[in-house]
Amino acid sequence: DADVTQTPRNRITKTGKRIMLECSQTKGHDRMYWYRQDPGLGLRLIYYSFDVKDINKGEISDGYSVSRQAQAKFSLSLESAIPNQTALYFCATSDATGLSRNQPQHFGDGTRLSIL
């Protein structure tokens, strides 16, 4: 089983709909992140969480919200989807305690979201 699981893998929906993307991890990492990837723009950080009670805005948080339901779960919501939120969305985890700072983030396989 994958260490970081994102659901759904693909989703097509209509403008104005509420969408939730889910992420769960079995790595035991405290830190979780949501990114969106657009062609030519790389990965941009939407929200991140360093533990269950911690939520932080990233570079492009407008139009998004998150919930950290447990250490292992971090969901991303689009309250009212719009076409320019069409993108590939990644969840990632990391362990950033002391000596493990040189460890990379671990990514899910992404959710491709299309908003018509």
Added chain:
Amino acid sequence: AQTVTQSQPEMSVQEAETVTLSCTYDTSESDYYLFWYKQPPSRQMILVIRQEAYKQQNATENRFSVNFQKAAKSFSLKISDSQLGDAAMYFCAYRSAKDDKIIFGKGTRLHILP
């Protein structure tokens, strides 16, 4: 604020040849970590190589190596003996040791010519 720049949106290399992907970054911090990720058409994000800023020795992983120039804030990736499976998007990433902020470059799409 830190920035990461990949100046080559696309590159091509002949199979079995060597190619270098460039990455520069801007930071006022002295302690940080640098990574190269590969994203094949399957869209997975796969770690290729990592470098700690406090280490002078350049990291190497099989056919992949980096040229880390801390003073110049440069972190290029060299792929030797290029293979068809190396075709992918490559992202350079910076991780701050201070606040754990992670910043990605915009990526370089690498094509391998048979």
